[in-house]
Amino acid sequence: MGGDTHREGDGPPRRTLRPVPQRGRLVVLAGGRHRHSRVTPSGVRGQTGPMERTDRDRQRADDLWLAERLRATDHLDCLREEDFSRLDRDGHVYLDHTGAGLYPESLVRQHLEMLAGGVFGNPHSDNPTSRPASEMVEEAREAVLRFVGADPDTYECIFTPNATGAIRLVAEAFPFGADRPLVLSSDNHNSVNGIREHAHRAGAPVTYVPVLAPDLRLDQDRLLSALAGPPGLLALPAQSNYSGVQHPLPEVPDGWRVLWDAAAFAPTNPLHLDDRHVDFVSLSFYKVFGYPTGVGALIARRDALAELVRPWFAGGTIAIASVAAAGHRLVPGHAGFEDGTLDFLSLPAVRAGIEVMERIDINSVHDRVQVLTAWTLERMQDLRHANGSPLVQVLGPWEPVDRGATVAFVLVDPDGHELADRSVERMATTAGISLRTGCFCNPGAGETARDVSADDLRPFLAADTYEGRPVSLCEVDQVFRRHRDVGVSALRVSLGMSSNEADVRTWIDFLGGLLDRRADELDPPPPVPPPRPDGA
Known part of the structure; x- marks a missing residue:
């Protein structure tokens, strides 16, 4: 480390x-x-x-360091002016890129011009309107494989509604059994955690590999131990959507298949799949370039895809089906996994979005957010109350080593009391800052970071209501704050393609305004909203 x-x-x-x-x-x-x-x-x-x-000298040196490093990617400042001018025009500081990327305005204009300038029918035919739609689908497929660095002779690209849809295809079709286990990192999005339900139904052993506080990195000894048994499916994120940790891919024993959730990783990092041993990779394109919002992909090795056994068939996936003979045969390869009609009018926007990323260079995005994250982390650690106690407690690594541009944290007042995250969120909203609160649909990382045990949570899982209200993360958080003065939720900021120096400086200035503020001086959190997904 x-x-x-x-x-x-x-x-x-x-x-x-x-x-x-x-x-x-x-x-x-x-x-x-x-x-x-x-x-x-x-x-x-x-x-x-x-x-x-002096502090002034140090700040001046930091400013020079930042300016020098950002100069190497100053074409992204031009991109900000040309394609994201609405941010500065409307006073937005967008720090929720892990929740969703922002779309370049030129991408939307290009897509609109394409739609207005052509006539496109369902691609499952060869008529004059269907043929160009079919060509656009395959052009998008080729662009995706190029973007992820995957040889089309080795990998298939299967279009899905989102990364969750990609994960579901693997979950429901993997041949789990008593001798085909599931191993997951405890740091996973809930869309990956849900695979365990399919494994349980098939009688497969399910093992979670923990992450270790405070950096929330995988316990490598436990991982090796979990992989020592019969081969099955290992599922882990390329980058945590909670802490930003980038977990290394282990060298798995023969027979194991690896599902790599790249939804949080792909927006700011090259994937280079030809250089990695992964069998299944999940993506959501709105996370990468903001638009369209209803398209994802499963990138799968052809040999691994051939092992999956689909539990059903649908329109678009079959070569032949019979009612009289009560049988069917799936189309080989990607088509056998693309249920129904693809969102074929959105797929040209995926290709155009990838072309944007190729023009600006994903490596430049990576380098820029690394610099901005390093500067932000240092400034956040510099923030101390008059009594010397820190304002910020990062949940995950402070060092920008094997970590992305996603930072989870809590804020603490001079007396050590946590500032309620939803109160801080409301203040940030007033200041035009978009951030996120909750456990970010990643309970395992959150439970370790916030020291929450199974015994703590069982009463909430066993009840439909708590104190007369439907149980959600908000109720759990309120109860924890009442009984132990710390919550279970957290705050998160994340950077991306359109982030710039002004964004992170505004963020640090906002945090500076909370120095020496006591928790009871802040406005109380807003009323608990109706139950809603704790997502992104």
Whole structure:
């Protein structure tokens, strides 16, 4: 976890953050260099002692470091002006990219022009309106495989409604059984957690591999132990949608299949599937470039796809079906998994979105958000009340090493009391800042980060209502805050393609306004809303 962050293929060396025990702050040197120096700012060498630099000098050095690193990706500032001008025009600071990416305006205009300029019918035919629709579907399929770096001779691209739909295809068709287990990381989106229901019904053993506080990284010893038995399916995220941790892909024993949920990873990182051993990869394109919102994909190795046994058939998936003979035969390959008519009018927007990402270069997006995240994390750790206690407690790693641009955290007042996350969210909303609260549809990471046990949660799972209200995360959070002065939910900010320096500076300024504010001085949280999904 420690050491330089630069690895082959990652671009230029990036800032390395180190916790320093003397003052608990992060020390950063330009180019990934680091040393133990109590208040040395980024890019400036200094020694502890009477000659240490002032906070103003350190901030100036940090600003120079940030400006230098951002200069390498300044074409993304042009993109912000040309395709995301609505953010600055309307006063938005968008820090919820893990919830949804934002669409470039040119992408929507291009798609509208395509729709207005042609006549397109259902692609399952060869008539004059169907043929161009079929061609656009296959062009989108080719673009997706190119985007994820997957050889079409090795991988299939199956279009789905979203990443959840991609995961469901694997979950319902994998040949689970007493000797084909399911192993999951406890850090997973609920769409991956739901696979366990299919495994349970098939009588398959289900094992969760825990993540370890405080960094919320996988317990590698437990992972190796879980993979020592009969081969089955391993399911884990490429990047946690809770903490931003990027979990390394293990070398699995022969016979194991790997499902890699890349929904939170793909928007700011190249996938290079030809260089990884993964069998199934799930994506949602609205997470990557914001539009369209109803299309995802399952990228599957052809040999792994051939092992899946579909529990049903539907229109669009069959080569032949008979009522009289009570039989059917699926179309081989991707078509046998694409139920019904594809959203064929949206797929050209997927291809156009991928072309946007190719023009701006996903590596540039990666490098930019890494720089902005490193700067933001350091500034968040710098925020201390007058009594020296920290305002921010990050749930996950402070260091930008093997982590993405998603940061979960809680805020604490000078007396150690948590600031209610929904109160903070309401204040952020007033300031034009979009962030997210909850457990982000990832209960396993949240339970570890917030020290919540199975015994704590069983009473809520066993009851339809609590104190007369339907049970949801909000009720659980309120009860926890009453009884132990800390909640179960958290705050999350995340960066993406359109993020810039002004966004993160506005965010740090907002947090600065909470210094020395006590929890009871904030407006109470808004009333608990009706039960709703705790998503994204």
